[in-house]
């Protein structure tokens with residue numbers, strides 16, 4: 208069977224995610240309904256109908272406040288605020304689905320590993336192994352101040368913390384409870400064998416955790432690890448720990464460059480590069496005919512908010528307002544380094560298809576992104592197939608501008624064409640998320656993963 212596309216719905220438990228200004232669109236329901244459990248239950252059923260692999264919940268812990276040195280542009284347009292906790296949606300969505308999985312973003316910079324490990328074990332139990340953790344290090348200055356810091360921790364140090372955070376997490380998930388610890392032996396009056404439950408006694412640079420883990424082992428033990436870092440440090444971290452890695456880029460060649468680099472780094476970490484799936488970004492506007500799709504694009508463009516887009520760019524640490532007074536013909540350059548996310552910053556410089564002027568950069572924010580695939584079902588499927596084959600990725604995170612309408616249109620119109628071409632599954636395979644993603648493997652992490660070294664001798668994954 209030829210390689211099939213992995214598909215995640217790019218989501219957030221918020222009024223607005225990446226659809227700047229779309230609350231003004233007459234068919235946008237999410238900004239009113241995201242607070243209702245029914246909305247998420249309906250979404251879960253819809254995505255399972257469309258055979259999506261997972262719903263991917265992004266999350267941030269502060270307000271974008273770099274643009275104009277103000278929170279107002281973000282708040283005014285609902286840019287990822289109001290924003291509720293994504294993990295709390297999962298049980299309800301899992302209860303109405305059997306195969307859809309859930310990737311939840313949690314920051315290693317602000318939340319303590321002990322509590323986080325229990326959160327993911329709980330979700331992994333309740334979903335029967337349909338959970339992933341998107342590990343992020345966070346890029347918002349306001350988030351730092353929300354967690355008692357004066358300034359953001361430096362970019363590379365955040366990854367140092369993340370590395371130790373994962374070490375603690377692996378000790379809790381993989382080592383603390385041996386297989387068979389729950390013995391339920393009435394004769395010896397023992398529900399759990401204390402000999403098989405261990406403290407972890409972690410003492411490192413950033414964390415000190417005694418343990419044992421409070422949850423018994425869940426189907427996957429460690430949730431599937433997602434990550435999305437583009438910086439040197441980010442790619443190295445991803446190559447060591449992640450199983451699904453997001454790679455962005457303006458062209459299939461750039462995406463391939465990053466993917467190849469990550470796979471090489473994975474080998475240096477002693478991992479089989481085939482145990483990593485690369486996911487890139489996809490945004491689609493589809494309708495029955497090309498003309499209708501184009502009309503939809505224009506309708507969407509009319510509600511676009513340049514201010515919210517500029518505010519979101521603050522994730523890079525750069526304030527685009529500083530360029531608004533400049534000569535538009537000057538080359539666009541950064542004059543300082545920031546502690547923000549390198550991924551965003553690179554999109555306008557080293558990842559851009561050509562060297563941009565200040566005027567060209569500012570113009571980009573004014574209009575709805577022209578990299579969106581717009582067309583009838585065949586045209587959209589052609590473009591997706593081209594990206595899939597040229598970039599060598601394993602799948603996509605599907606953005607949606609008007610929710611749930613755009614997802615419904617994708618499922619009704621594009622999914623059947625991709626299925627007909629053999630590019631997309633017609634049915635789910637059995638098992639946990641890890642088994643679905645890596646059918647040759649087991650429910651727990653493979654033996655080449657750094658987590659496996661914390662395991663007890665008998666708990667091998669047989670990979």
Ligand SMILES: Cc1cc2nc3c(=O)[nH]c(=O)nc-3n(C[C@H](O)[C@H](O)[C@H](O)COP(=O)(O)O)c2cc1C
Nearest residue numbers: 265266312343345435436437438441453548549550
């Ligand atoms: C598809 C995708 C999803 C992301 N989701 C989140 C998120 O939910 N929360 C967050 O704080 N960062 C998120 N990020 C940002 C990354 O975690 C990371 O901070 C960013 O890419 C910068 O990392 P770098 O400096 O190593 O390039 C996401 C990035 C991508 C490409």
